[in-house]
Amino acid sequence: MIATTLLALAAAAHTPTAAAPDTGYFQQGVDYRIEARLDEATHVLHGRARLRYVNRSRSTLDRLYLHQHLNAFRPNSAWARRELELGERRFTDLGPDDYAYERFTSVRAGGRPVAVTYPGAPDSTVAMIALPRPLAPGDSVTVMMDWDARLSTLPRRQGRKDRHYDFAQWYPRIAVYDRGGWEQHALMPQGEFYGEFGRYDVTLDLAADQAIGTTGVVVEGEPGWTPGPERNAYPGRAAEPLGLLAGAAEAGRKRVRIRADSVHHFAWSVDPTYQHDVVLRSETNDLAEQRNLPTLHVLYLPADTGWGGSVVSRRTYEAVRWLGGMFGPYPWPQLTVVHRIEGGGTEFPMLIMNGGNGEGLVVHETAHQWVHGTFGSNEWKEGWLDEGFASFMTNWYWEEHGNPAVWDRSLAQLADMERAGKTEPVGWEGARFSTPQVYSAMTYTKGSIVLRMLRDMLGQDVMRRVLRQYYAEHRLKHVTGRGFQRVAERVSGRDLGWFFAQWIDRTDKLDYAVGSVSTRQSGTAWETRVEVVRTGEAWMPVTLQVGGHTRTLTSHARRQTVTMTSAERPAEVVLDPSSLLLDMDRSNNRKPVP
Numbered sequence: 001m002i003a004t005t006l007l008a009l010a011a012a013a014h015t016p017t018a019a020a021p022d023t024g025y026f027q028q029g030v031d032y033r034i035e036a037r038l039d040e041a042t043h044v045l046h047g048r049a050r051l052r053y054v055n056r057s058r059s060t061l062d063r064l065y066l067h068q069h070l071n072a073f074r075p076n077s078a079w080a081r082r083e084l085e086l087g088e089r090r091f092t093d094l095g096p097d098d099y100a101y102e103r104f105t106s107v108r109a110g111g112r113p114v115a116v117t118y119p120g121a122p123d124s125t126v127a128m129i130a131l132p133r134p135l136a137p138g139d140s141v142t143v144m145m146d147w148d149a150r151l152s153t154l155p156r157r158q159g160r161k162d163r164h165y166d167f168a169q170w171y172p173r174i175a176v177y178d179r180g181g182w183e184q185h186a187l188m189p190q191g192e193f194y195g196e197f198g199r200y201d202v203t204l205d206l207a208a209d210q211a212i213g214t215t216g217v218v219v220e221g222e223p224g225w226t227p228g229p230e231r232n233a234y235p236g237r238a239a240e241p242l243g244l245l246a247g248a249a250e251a252g253r254k255r256v257r258i259r260a261d262s263v264h265h266f267a268w269s270v271d272p273t274y275q276h277d278v279v280l281r282s283e284t285n286d287l288a289e290q291r292n293l294p295t296l297h298v299l300y301l302p303a304d305t306g307w308g309g310s311v312v313s314r315r316t317y318e319a320v321r322w323l324g325g326m327f328g329p330y331p332w333p334q335l336t337v338v339h340r341i342e343g344g345g346t347e348f349p350m351l352i353m354n355g356g357n358g359e360g361l362v363v364h365e366t367a368h369q370w371v372h373g374t375f376g377s378n379e380w381k382e383g384w385l386d387e388g389f390a391s392f393m394t395n396w397y398w399e400e401h402g403n404p405a406v407w408d409r410s411l412a413q414l415a416d417m418e419r420a421g422k423t424e425p426v427g428w429e430g431a432r433f434s435t436p437q438v439y440s441a442m443t444y445t446k447g448s449i450v451l452r453m454l455r456d457m458l459g460q461d462v463m464r465r466v467l468r469q470y471y472a473e474h475r476l477k478h479v480t481g482r483g484f485q486r487v488a489e490r491v492s493g494r495d496l497g498w499f500f501a502q503w504i505d506r507t508d509k510l511d512y513a514v515g516s517v518s519t520r521q522s523g524t525a526w527e528t529r530v531e532v533v534r535t536g537e538a539w540m541p542v543t544l545q546v547g548g549h550t551r552t553l554t555s556h557a558r559r560q561t562v563t564m565t566s567a568e569r570p571a572e573v574v575l576d577p578s579s580l581l582l583d584m585d586r587s588n589n590r591k592p593v594p
């Protein structure tokens with residue numbers, strides 16, 4: 001599908017309007033009111049949600065799909081079976097006290113009890129509700145859901161350990177309905193996130209000594225640390241009771257109310273020993289910047305070295321400032337970083353769960369606040385849009401913060417894969433990649449290298465304008481690779497269909513080589529003739545360096561002969577001297593002048 005549209009674009013090349021405008025875009029209306037109680041004795045969370053769902057599409061809907069993603073972390077799930085194929089038994093062997101689950105106890109839609117079916121059974125990460133009456137365009141339906149949820153003792157995204165609970169998934173999360181129809185997918189290791197933007201008003205009943213880090217802003221109750229002025233970010237509107245948390249909290253318990261707007265996921269984490277660190281926006285003297293910065297809260301563990309003393313909060317703060325300058329201001333009043341059980345990191349809107357304090361991890365996950373949180377891309381279909389972009393922005397950050405050689409390792413790794421013929425199209429759906437390693441190399445690493453090639457071909461200033469325009473047009477919306485391409489073409493005034501086709505849709509290989517080289521004296525100058533050979537299918541503008549002189553070659557010829565004049569006799573000729581291109585064989589890029 002993407003290949004076809006890109007071919008159509010290539011056929012209409014060199015007309016600035018080649019990329020058709022994005023008509024027919026819509027986003028469904030989603031409003032969650034949730035009450036939930038965490039019972040630490042059984043580790044079970046009891047929840048009740050009222051979901052108001054508005055059909056803004058042009059189609060009448062006869063059903064809703066919801067994700068119960070906790071059900072991935074148990075035997076027989078699609079996730080566990082995929083891991084089993086790869087020789088990994090960890091969720092397959094997880095016992096009844098240890099696996100995760102999410103189970104409905106009651107579901108009503110439009111006031112009537114409805115049956116829940118699991119079309120992917122035995123996987124139960126996708127639940128289907130047949131609506132009692134069809135939902136016409138513009139109509140809304142209210143769904144009331146009671147459920148129980150438990151995290152797994154083996155951490156993967158979510159997890160629990162003693163009194164620490166990482167609720168990465170926990171509630172029935174409405175699947176996205178977009179122009180392609182329902183995007184309901186079993187949760188799998190490759191590709192994970194795609195959500196409807198919506199409003200959340202959540203009341204949690206917790207043990208009184210728990211400290212919580214969460215998507216959204218704590219507007220009522222004690223989170224276990226002192227909130228800042230962001231507490232008033234969502235004024236008005238008293239909590240509407242759903243009846244699960246009737247009366248006041250019991251002795252030894254507390255209620256915390258959290259609100260968030262325009263977020264496509266809601267995650268949270270509690271630990272009674274969380275230490276708190278904060279950076280308030282009022283700390284900066286620049287008023288314009290103050291308005292654009294969220295308050296940052298960091299929750300870490302007592303044993304952590306290298307988290308406190310403002311280490312993680314300052315790293316996050318620097319990343320937020322830099323990223324806000326690249327795309328545009330952070331769109332929410334607060335950002336929280338928590339130290340989760342599992343290593344690595346996972347992004348949620350307004351919340352980052354990190355397993356470590358490394359600056360690269362902090363910047364990558366903070367970048368996801370933009371390229372995932374505010375650009376709602378479909379990670380199942382186009383993982384490079386968030387992971388490639390987050391990796392690209394992280395490396396760009398490093399280039400500007402004292403590490404210009406940051407690309408060398410990824411370029412070398414990818415060149416090895418290109419030569420070995422192990423690459424697969426970056427634009428493939430996540431589940432289609434042959435292994436998690438290839439998925440990761442194509443989505444994160446090659447995706448980031450492709451964006452870097454785009455940046456250096458357009459120029460950094462143009463790329464900055466592309467990012468800002470992309471954000472201005474697509475923030476808090478669902479985005480596609482085509483949408484990004486359209487913005488890049490409009491801002492740069494160039495047809496880029498060929499670029500995205502060769503680097504995203506296909507696995508074209510790039511290899512420039514120096515052929516024959518000769519030089520001769522002509523008067524006082526030296527004339528050097530260089531044969532430049534393009535052996536791969538891919539083409540990119542390439543820089544030729546002869547001695548101290550450079551020239552950018554834009555011919556598509558397989559073989560071209562270039563003559564360059566210099567005052568000194570050149571010692572060497574080099575193609576792509578700054579290593580900007582994904583050239584699969586760099587050994588033939590330089591030759592001494594005979």
Ligand SMILES: [Zn+2]
Nearest residue numbers: 364368387390
């Ligand atoms: Zn990432």
